[in-house]
Amino acid sequence: xxxxxxxxxxxxxxxxxxxxxxxxxxxxxxxxxxxxxxxxxxxxxxxxxxxxxxxxxxxxxxxxxxxxxxxxxxxxxxxxxxxxxxxxxxxxxxxxxxxxxxxxxxxxxxxxxxxxxxxxxxxxxxxxxxxxxxxxxxxxxxxxxxxxxxxxxxxxxxxxxxxxxxxxxxxxxxxxxxxxxxxxxxxxxxxxxxxxxxxxxxxxxxxxxxxxxxxxxxxxxxxxxxxxxxxxxxxxxxxxxxxxxxxxxxxxxxxxxxxxxxxxxxxxxxxxxxxxxxxxxxxxxxxxxxxxxxxxxxxxxxxxxxxxxxxxxxxxxxxxxxxxxxxxxxxxxxxxxxxxxxxxxxxxxxxxxxxxxxxxxxxx
Numbered sequence: 001x002x003x004x005x006x007x008x009x010x011x012x013x014x015x016x017x018x019x020x021x022x023x024x025x026x027x028x029x030x031x032x033x034x035x036x037x038x039x040x041x042x043x044x045x046x047x048x049x050x051x052x053x054x055x056x057x058x059x060x061x062x063x064x065x066x067x068x069x070x071x072x073x074x075x076x077x078x079x080x081x082x083x084x085x086x087x088x089x090x091x092x093x094x095x096x097x098x099x100x101x102x103x104x105x106x107x108x109x110x111x112x113x114x115x116x117x118x119x120x121x122x123x124x125x126x127x128x129x130x131x132x133x134x135x136x137x138x139x140x141x142x143x144x145x146x147x148x149x150x151x152x153x154x155x156x157x158x159x160x161x162x163x164x165x166x167x168x169x170x171x172x173x174x175x176x177x178x179x180x181x182x183x184x185x186x187x188x189x190x191x192x193x194x195x196x197x198x199x200x201x202x203x204x205x206x207x208x209x210x211x212x213x214x215x216x217x218x219x220x221x222x223x224x225x226x227x228x229x230x231x232x233x234x235x236x237x238x239x240x241x242x243x244x245x246x247x248x249x250x251x252x253x254x255x256x257x258x259x260x261x262x263x264x265x266x267x268x269x270x271x272x273x274x275x276x277x278x279x280x281x282x283x284x285x286x287x288x289x290x291x292x293x294x295x296x297x298x299x300x301x302x303x304x305x306x307x308x309x310x311x312x313x314x315x316x317x318x319x320x321x322x323x324x325x326x327x328x329x330x331x332x333x334x335x336x337x338x339x340x341x342x343x344x345x346x347x348x349x350x351x352x353x354x355x356x357x358x359x360x361x362x363x364x
Contacts, residue, residue: 116165
């Protein structure tokens with residue numbers, strides 16, 4: 001048999017049908033594609049950025065990188081509680097980015113055929129993680145304006161009886177948040193676990209973490225990727241320890257390495273500066289939204305995250321025009337029917353945003 005024939009008979013058909021999560025190779029121009037903290041780029045070289053880098057360098061130099069990490073990560077978890085206000089009564093599960101947390105949850109709940117439900121369009125890893133462990137994925141489409149169709153969602157919950165429901169708050173890639181009343185209705189209707197993905201909490205100013213004790217089937221997931229640590233790869237899930245202890249059983253024994261733990265702990269010591277960056281991005285997000293609305297034929301969608309989803313008359317042409325000018329954004333048009341002719345623009349520094357707006361005026 002050929003390699004293709006071996007693959008066809010051994011790899012599960014549903015996995016063969018998947019598409020790997022698309023990641024663009026390193027970009028040397030203005031990179032406003034993946035919602036990173038561009039204020040920390042070495043090129044900006046501010047005093048605070050240098051102080052963070054120096055502190056990480058010192059900590060890494062003293063780290064026992066020749067030893068396996070302590071999987072309990074007590075220093076890092078203590079710092080997460082201190083800086084992010086996670087209650088002592090709640091357990092914390094660490095992952096190498098929220099992607100790994102999603103995979104662990106999917107393995108614990110869905111392996112062998114359990115059903116997961118998510119709103120669409122949303123984070124593609126929810127589907128991929130479910131399929132990878134032979135789970136069943138069900139997507140419920142948002143309305144055309146990206147608002148939540150609560151009736152359709154509740155009907156799907158009743159029909160599918162999912163073990164797991166993902167709600168992204170604010171949603172990626174649309175940027176909007178659903179009402180507390182809508183989310184509460186979903187949590188109360190759910191026959192299984194509901195996880196609220198708060199990856200963009202630093203920019204939204206709202207969280208469901210304060211309501212974890214109100215519901216027996218609710219957890220919150222976050223990441224440090226959006227506030228300066230995208231390259232460190234640290235995501236975390238928190239809530240009732242009974243849930244966390246069960247999901248922890250499928251975690252790899254040394255999944256978060258020594259250098260990840262050290263770098264994240266050091267960066268959390270500078271969390272006030274990272275929050276300042278988030279505030280700068282929120283202000284720049286509002287300016288960008290207002291300026292995009294002035295462009296001919298352009299529809300920018302209000303956002304509570306660190307990006308602005310924007311619809312253009314011809315998104316592909318605008319995407320290529322920006323690339324030709326050294327600016328990289330994300331073309332989401334192929335992602336979902338509701339995303340036709342949309343580009344997701346991450347919020348960068350004021351200088352980067354001005355270069356983007358100048359380029360868009362030239363292109364349009």
